[in-house]
Amino acid sequence: xxxxxxxxxxxxxxxxxxxxxLWSSVLLITGAxxxxxxxxxxxxxxxxSWDFLTQLPRDTGRxxxxxxxxxxxxxxxxxxxxxxxxxxVGTAVFLNEFxxxxxxxxQFLGISLDILAGVPSIVFGLFGNAFFCKTLGLGFSILSGxxxxxxxxxxxxIRSTQAGLQSVPNDYRLSAAxxxxxxxxxLWQVLLPAAMPGLVVGLLLGIGRAIAETAALLFxxxxxxxxxTSLMDSGRALSVHIYDLAxxxxxxxxxxxxxxxVLVLLLMMINGSVxxxxxxxxxxxxxxx
Amino acid sequence: MTTLxxxxxxxxxxxxxFVAALFQGFAIASGAIVLLIILFLxxxxxxxxxxxxxxxFFRDPSWHPTSGEFGAMPMLWGSLLVTLGxxxxxxxxxxxxxxxxxxxxxxRLAPLYRRLIELLAGIPSVVYGLWGLVVLVPLVRRIQPxxxxxxxxxxxxxxxxxxxxxxxxDASLANVPAAYLRGAAALGLSRWAIVRGVAIPTAQAGLxxxxxxxxxxxxxxxxxxxxVCGNVVQVPDSLFDPVRTLTANIALExxxxxxxxxxxxxxxxxxxxxxxxxxxxxxxxVNRGQxxx
Amino acid sequence: xTLISSSSTQxxxxxxxxxxxxxxxxxxxxxxxxxxxxxxxxxGQITALIGPSGCGKTSxxxxxxxxxxxxxxxxxxxxxxxxxxxxxxxxxxxxxxRVGMLxxxxxxxxxxxxxxxxxxxxEHGIGQRDRVAQIIEINxxxxxLWEEVKDRLKSPALALSGGQQQRLCxxxxxxxxxxxxxxxxxxSALDPISSEVVEALIDRLRGDYTVLVVTHNLAQARRIxxxxxxxxxxxxxxxxxxxxxxxxxxxxxxxxxxxAYISGKRG
Numbered sequence: 001x002x003x004x005x006x007x008x009x010x011x012x013x014x015x016x017x018x019x020x021x022l023w024s025s026v027l028l029i030t031g032a033x034x035x036x037x038x039x040x041x042x043x044x045x046x047x048x049s050w051d052f053l054t055q056l057p058r059d060t061g062r063x064x065x066x067x068x069x070x071x072x073x074x075x076x077x078x079x080x081x082x083x084x085x086x087x088x089v090g091t092a093v094f095l096n097e098f099x100x101x102x103x104x105x106x107q108f109l110g111i112s113l114d115i116l117a118g119v120p121s122i123v124f125g126l127f128g129n130a131f132f133c134k135t136l137g138l139g140f141s142i143l144s145g146x147x148x149x150x151x152x153x154x155x156x157x158i159r160s161t162q163a164g165l166q167s168v169p170n171d172y173r174l175s176a177a178x179x180x181x182x183x184x185x186x187l188w189q190v191l192l193p194a195a196m197p198g199l200v201v202g203l204l205l206g207i208g209r210a211i212a213e214t215a216a217l218l219f220x221x222x223x224x225x226x227x228x229t230s231l232m233d234s235g236r237a238l239s240v241h242i243y244d245l246a247x248x249x250x251x252x253x254x255x256x257x258x259x260x261x262v263l264v265l266l267l268m269m270i271n272g273s274v275x276x277x278x279x280x281x282x283x284x285x286x287x288x289x
Numbered sequence: 290m291t292t293l294x295x296x297x298x299x300x301x302x303x304x305x306x307f308v309a310a311l312f313q314g315f316a317i318a319s320g321a322i323v324l325l326i327i328l329f330l331x332x333x334x335x336x337x338x339x340x341x342x343x344x345x346f347f348r349d350p351s352w353h354p355t356s357g358e359f360g361a362m363p364m365l366w367g368s369l370l371v372t373l374g375x376x377x378x379x380x381x382x383x384x385x386x387x388x389x390x391x392x393x394x395x396x397r398l399a400p401l402y403r404r405l406i407e408l409l410a411g412i413p414s415v416v417y418g419l420w421g422l423v424v425l426v427p428l429v430r431r432i433q434p435x436x437x438x439x440x441x442x443x444x445x446x447x448x449x450x451x452x453x454x455x456x457x458x459d460a461s462l463a464n465v466p467a468a469y470l471r472g473a474a475a476l477g478l479s480r481w482a483i484v485r486g487v488a489i490p491t492a493q494a495g496l497x498x499x500x501x502x503x504x505x506x507x508x509x510x511x512x513x514x515x516x517v518c519g520n521v522v523q524v525p526d527s528l529f530d531p532v533r534t535l536t537a538n539i540a541l542e543x544x545x546x547x548x549x550x551x552x553x554x555x556x557x558x559x560x561x562x563x564x565x566x567x568x569x570x571x572x573x574x575v576n577r578g579q580x581x582x
Numbered sequence: 583x584t585l586i587s588s589s590s591t592q593x594x595x596x597x598x599x600x601x602x603x604x605x606x607x608x609x610x611x612x613x614x615x616x617x618x619x620x621x622x623x624x625x626g627q628i629t630a631l632i633g634p635s636g637c638g639k640t641s642x643x644x645x646x647x648x649x650x651x652x653x654x655x656x657x658x659x660x661x662x663x664x665x666x667x668x669x670x671x672x673x674x675x676x677x678x679x680r681v682g683m684l685x686x687x688x689x690x691x692x693x694x695x696x697x698x699x700x701x702x703x704x705e706h707g708i709g710q711r712d713r714v715a716q717i718i719e720i721n722x723x724x725x726x727l728w729e730e731v732k733d734r735l736k737s738p739a740l741a742l743s744g745g746q747q748q749r750l751c752x753x754x755x756x757x758x759x760x761x762x763x764x765x766x767x768x769x770s771a772l773d774p775i776s777s778e779v780v781e782a783l784i785d786r787l788r789g790d791y792t793v794l795v796v797t798h799n800l801a802q803a804r805r806i807x808x809x810x811x812x813x814x815x816x817x818x819x820x821x822x823x824x825x826x827x828x829x830x831x832x833x834x835x836x837x838x839x840x841x842a843y844i845s846g847k848r849g
Contacts, residue, residue, distance in 0.1 A: 019393070025389075090314075212413030263413060
């Protein structure tokens, strides 16, 4: 006869202990999150108004709004995406559809992307300053900042476009080949639309990283808070504005919070609209006559 | 699977050739960026490396680059201590959170909690810095002035890197084959025993990758530590002492640095990149180990 | 009804072409798929390739439109003649237009039903809207799909049932007006009823196209094939054992392996 073995002390003891540990760490993290969010919303919400979004900053930002800063941020992101989307999607398509993985160029690109993804943003700032501002002579400008950010988000875009292309069933490539359809046609008509979810995720992550970035912009796009008149003007991004108000301007905290709230809301809005657009795009392509 | 269609010549149509050449051009440009970054870091740091050598950065007693003292050790210590502290806090919390989501949370709560962590991951570092500066620094100051300190840095940074560890750990725990878990459950093991004995060992490489990513993010983080650490160049004696990290140093001095001073900042950029390269290598090694397991 | 039946038997354009392989051998990086296959596929007839799984039938089929070139590290030696012309010397896109293919698993593009036919047509230079619409209707009628889908041509092809998808793929291939049709077990992934429908369609292609069909279903081969070729594995390498008219092969097989296979003793 087999008697039921007594439970080992460890497990009888371990289970409730673990439950306690798990729940308390979850509560701790949720608490910290609530603390952070409520703080930003509470302080930031008071500042939020139409005037705040459209007016010029006054008194080095203590009062007034963030109009030019929003414009500069938009321009920087625009430059960044304008350069990084074709470069990133092109590279991903090359790696997945046109090149053999054993080729040295593919292997070199793979390693490069891993390194690029890990390089700290401040180092991108150093590089952008030395290359775009000094060597190419673009100076402290929106163009320099946007180009620096483009280098930064490139690995994200490439990796997620690759993941998207990898998820497209090989059947499509096979049947296209059997029908004698050229590879470029099948790429535009079938593969890229089918890889759209991956592309959109990459875009979303890329914008998220770019709009949140501060360190890489400090010495590339600069601090000037006037309304930019061209891409060659220096322009202050939202994140740089928050930093400057919090650290260099006594009494700037309130507007810093207001800007932070705008930044966080903007991030959420962009994420939402990009994924919505991606879904729509996919549908129209499938239903296209 | 996508080894198919990798042959470089499939069709001789002009369109294909043009598109292939175009994309290869894009790919070469992307690869060139890494080379350019390394090239420019080296070029800009060359004057100082050539004149005083790299060892002075580790041996000189203090950091006064304008008067020929290039001791970067206090800043390196600053970076390492802040990173170590935050990783020590964030690792258990992050992994416990992932275990919670995968094995313990009520089914409705798990996605909600995951969503919360994702939101946390999406908050820009400068916002963490602002919050740390306005909320945490005064709190710490009440215990011991000045408030801007190693402790606040660790605190803010831990919160920032926690989502990285949690989300990667969560994904790798989700990849543990259900058959393993069923098998273990069929042996009458308790939930915690299954997690400890089956799930964690299976997901080990993924957990490590998450931690390495988090370490990389902590070392490279600039804004949050710049805003809450106090930025005094010293090796701290206690958690309440202010410190300056390598990254903060670059951000602070780049604005006015000239000549050799500027060059010295690029050297610290090189050191940072070197640290990241080491982490990437360890990461490769961890993942390879998993593949041959 | 008259329109359907007339268009379903009618084939405009090119005459079917004969295929001939001479000592065709194909190998993957480490493994030889089949060796020294010499086979004549007469124009306008249905030839069935039979034999146990893994004996190189599919690889053989893929050589005939050079689809094997998509897989890295494959090597083909020997010659394939399409209407007396070496396919190695032909323009790839032209070859694949002349030699159509139907896969085991239906594989429509993730596009609309209409677009699935329109896209390859445009790629082959047929862009005139009226003409494209006409070709699409004719070919959807030929596979008996027109009545089923004419009101939802713009809905996704992937929403169709498996059998409908396979017929759509056939229509898509036929729309390009090929001379030869390669089919890799076109019925095996379908339910019995769809399978019967597709088989009937293949049967009706006789005379208008040269059809080469891989099948594991001996009864099917017996029903539709004019000619039959048996592949077998010898020392891990696929070989052509025997080929001949369906009647010969099934009634009086020459090779002992063929006897054993068709009587169900081996394979």
